[in-house]
Amino acid sequence: MDPQAANTISLDQLPEAGWATVSGVAVPADPAARTLALRLLELGFVPGELVHMVRVVRPSGEPLAVRLGHTTFALRRSEAELIQVIPAA
Amino acid sequence: MAAQPQRIALLGNPNCGKTALFNLLTGSRQKVANYAGVTVERKEGIMRTASGRRIQVLDLPGAYSLNALSNDEAVTRDVITGHSKEAMPDLLVCVVDATNLRLHLRLVLEARQLGLPLLVVLNKMDRAKQLGIAIDVQRLSRELDLPVVGTVSVLAHGADELKKALDEPLREAPPAHWRQPGVEQVLATQRDVLGIFNRTVVQPAVDKDPSIRIDRFLMHPRWGFVVLALVLFATFLAVFSGGDVLSGWIEEGFGALAGLVEGHMDDGLLRGLVVEGVIGGVGGVIVFLPQILILFLFILALEASGYLPRAAFLLDRPMSAAGLSGRSFIPLLSSFACAIPGIMATRTISHWRDRLTTILIAPLMACSARIPVYTLIVAAMFPNDAVAAALVMVGLYVLGIVAAMTVAWVIKRSDKQASASPLLMELPAYQWPDLRSLAIGLWERAMIFLRRVGTIILAITIVMWALYTIPSPRTNKQGAQRSIAGELGHALHYVFSPIGFNEQISFALVPGMAAREVVVSALGTAYAMEGEEGEVDEQLRERIANEWPLATKLSLLLWMVFAPQCLSTFVVVKRETGSWRQMWVMGGYLFGLAYLASFITYQLTNLFTAH
Numbered sequence: 001m002d003p004q005a006a007n008t009i010s011l012d013q014l015p016e017a018g019w020a021t022v023s024g025v026a027v028p029a030d031p032a033a034r035t036l037a038l039r040l041l042e043l044g045f046v047p048g049e050l051v052h053m054v055r056v057v058r059p060s061g062e063p064l065a066v067r068l069g070h071t072t073f074a075l076r077r078s079e080a081e082l083i084q085v086i087p088a089a
Numbered sequence: 090m091a092a093q094p095q096r097i098a099l100l101g102n103p104n105c106g107k108t109a110l111f112n113l114l115t116g117s118r119q120k121v122a123n124y125a126g127v128t129v130e131r132k133e134g135i136m137r138t139a140s141g142r143r144i145q146v147l148d149l150p151g152a153y154s155l156n157a158l159s160n161d162e163a164v165t166r167d168v169i170t171g172h173s174k175e176a177m178p179d180l181l182v183c184v185v186d187a188t189n190l191r192l193h194l195r196l197v198l199e200a201r202q203l204g205l206p207l208l209v210v211l212n213k214m215d216r217a218k219q220l221g222i223a224i225d226v227q228r229l230s231r232e233l234d235l236p237v238v239g240t241v242s243v244l245a246h247g248a249d250e251l252k253k254a255l256d257e258p259l260r261e262a263p264p265a266h267w268r269q270p271g272v273e274q275v276l277a278t279q280r281d282v283l284g285i286f287n288r289t290v291v292q293p294a295v296d297k298d299p300s301i302r303i304d305r306f307l308m309h310p311r312w313g314f315v316v317l318a319l320v321l322f323a324t325f326l327a328v329f330s331g332g333d334v335l336s337g338w339i340e341e342g343f344g345a346l347a348g349l350v351e352g353h354m355d356d357g358l359l360r361g362l363v364v365e366g367v368i369g370g371v372g373g374v375i376v377f378l379p380q381i382l383i384l385f386l387f388i389l390a391l392e393a394s395g396y397l398p399r400a401a402f403l404l405d406r407p408m409s410a411a412g413l414s415g416r417s418f419i420p421l422l423s424s425f426a427c428a429i430p431g432i433m434a435t436r437t438i439s440h441w442r443d444r445l446t447t448i449l450i451a452p453l454m455a456c457s458a459r460i461p462v463y464t465l466i467v468a469a470m471f472p473n474d475a476v477a478a479a480l481v482m483v484g485l486y487v488l489g490i491v492a493a494m495t496v497a498w499v500i501k502r503s504d505k506q507a508s509a510s511p512l513l514m515e516l517p518a519y520q521w522p523d524l525r526s527l528a529i530g531l532w533e534r535a536m537i538f539l540r541r542v543g544t545i546i547l548a549i550t551i552v553m554w555a556l557y558t559i560p561s562p563r564t565n566k567q568g569a570q571r572s573i574a575g576e577l578g579h580a581l582h583y584v585f586s587p588i589g590f591n592e593q594i595s596f597a598l599v600p601g602m603a604a605r606e607v608v609v610s611a612l613g614t615a616y617a618m619e620g621e622e623g624e625v626d627e628q629l630r631e632r633i634a635n636e637w638p639l640a641t642k643l644s645l646l647l648w649m650v651f652a653p654q655c656l657s658t659f660v661v662v663k664r665e666t667g668s669w670r671q672m673w674v675m676g677g678y679l680f681g682l683a684y685l686a687s688f689i690t691y692q693l694t695n696l697f698t699a700h
Contacts, residue, residue: 027272042154046279054306063405063512069191072516073403078509
């Protein structure tokens with residue numbers, strides 16, 4: 001078993017102030033969700049990139065503010081769920 | 090020798106500073122219009138290159154990708170892929186944010202497939218230096234096989250290098266092979282971007298952007314809302330207090346002008362037309378210019394500083410209760426100035442139901458044209474109690490917001506296959522607003538308003554004056570001659586008497602369809618009061634205070650909160666939604682809501698005040 005797969009979580013599970021490495025973006029078959037996934041890839045959520053959770057609004061867990069490179073993005077949970085990350089130890 | 094560029098287009102991600110650069114290049118030599126068929130603003134201007142040649146510059150709407158998600162992006166894609174009525178530019182200028190090359194370079198690689206000559210502009214070079222980001226420009230140019238220049242769009246000479254580069258002969262364009270990319274292709278492009286980025290950019294290991302620290306405070310679940318409340322409070326305080334002072338000066342000016350004309354013209358029809366019709370009517374509307382401009386100044390400055398997207402982030406959760414996302418916040422905030430720019434600002438919302446809902450509820454935000462009507466009636470209700478008057482005014486604003494959220498909630502509930510609204514939006518780095526861009530933005534708003542006053546409002550004022558002045562062949566019960574306006578008011582009053590409107594109010598609502606604020610001057614004319622602007626206001630207030638029952642005053646206030654009293658809004662809803670049906674849905678539900686609210690208010694108040 002791939003040792004990395006075990007600790008892969010979706011981005012919405014990353015706690016506030018946490019760091020992680022993107023491992024992939026799920027590309028669903030549904031056309032609207034597929035367009036969204038493509039956009040996430042185009043914005044730079046590609047394997048190997050480092051992300052940082054700036055803010056998560058509790059208790060709803062959304063929206064989230066995520067830092068990627070030199071850009072901060074606001075996402076809803078349904079969007080963050082598409083992004084798989086491996087949290088930094 | 091190959092030709093030099095004559096027509097260039099600026100392409101870039103949102104927040105790359107493209108518009109500031111456009112403003113720096115073209116200054117006041119720009120023209121704002123709409124692209125054929127859509128209301129995405131089309132900004133074009135003339136600039137001079139270093140050698141003094143005049144060339145045309147088109148500022149394309151910001152786009153992250155040619156794989157368009159929003160209306161804005163679709164327009165950009167269609168223009169540069171040759172699928173629009175626009176002439177193709179002979180040089181595409183790709184503007185990228187030097188502090189954010191990792192994100193912005195991808196669009197350059199995508200644009201390289203279009204088959205157009207390209208020039209890359211590294212904007213915000215000053216900020217990149219501050220953040221310790223070093224870019225090997227020559228290497229970047231070699232890697233991309235494209236000319237690259239650096240600019241600082243907020244400095245007076247910040248674009249000199251670009252102006253020089255625009256005198257260079259055009260390079261041959263690479264072959265065109267752009268197609269809608271799939272997942273594999275996007276990933277491949279991103280690998281190329283990362284390769285180029287790693288070979289040309291050296292940045293500090295630690296992100297020095299102060300935005301992160303500012304965000305911890307401004308997006309704090311508690312302090313964030315405190316700051317937001319203070320910002321909104323300060324904005325509206327400035328609109329009302331600052332606007333009041335400036336409006337007073339304009340009012341005095343028009344009063345003096347009316348006096349001057351009266352002193353130099355013989356009494357008669359023509360003088361009546363000029364003084365009551367033109368000066369009174371137009372002046373009555375122009376006094377609201379300061380309030381509109383102050384509100385826009387705040388909105389433009391807050392947007393340019395990067396704060397508004399944070400406010401949208403904070404409000405995303407509360408707004409989702411009504412079925413909207415934080416993305417609707419900026420359009421709705423603009424609607425407090427005027428629903429038209431508000432509705433146009435919805436074009437960045439990619440989700441169709443969210444966008445339509447926002448368009449449908451935008452007219453419920455108390456636009457600045459309602460202020461004069463509210464002020465007149467509220468002042469007549471509480472002539473000596475400023476606190477009560479202020480509370481009622483706040484109540485009217487809140488009522489509009491609550492109604493809007495309720496309507497949004499109903500729309501969401503009635504949508505059977507409701508999908509989750511997307512939020513995905515960039516929270517750009519904080520920056521000081523560029524003063525040149527602020528000034529140009531305000532100037533544009535002022536011109537749009539004044540053009541409206543000079544054309545449609547002026548025409549309506551004159552027609553109204555005529556309708557009130559030309560006698561009707563019939564006489565009323567008292568044997569006095571009625572004007573045509575009186576006849577119309579009489580006929581309309583059958584529709585409006587159940588909600589307590591008399592003939593004068595009923596008729597004033599008709600010209601009010603062109604612009605709400607005209608209701609005030611129409612009432613003034615209906616009660617046929619002579620005198621200067623300020624005096625008319627005072628006499629009108631007195632007559633309203635003495636002659637209208639409380640139920641009528643309340644009913645008219647409620648009417649103004651809900652009623653679709655503005656034809657321009659109808660037009661823009663039709664244009665933005667591309668549907669007559671949506672336009673009638675908007676008009677119909679607002680009219681129904683207004684009539685119902687006024688009816689209930691009128692009848693209930695009568696019940697309680699009856700002896």
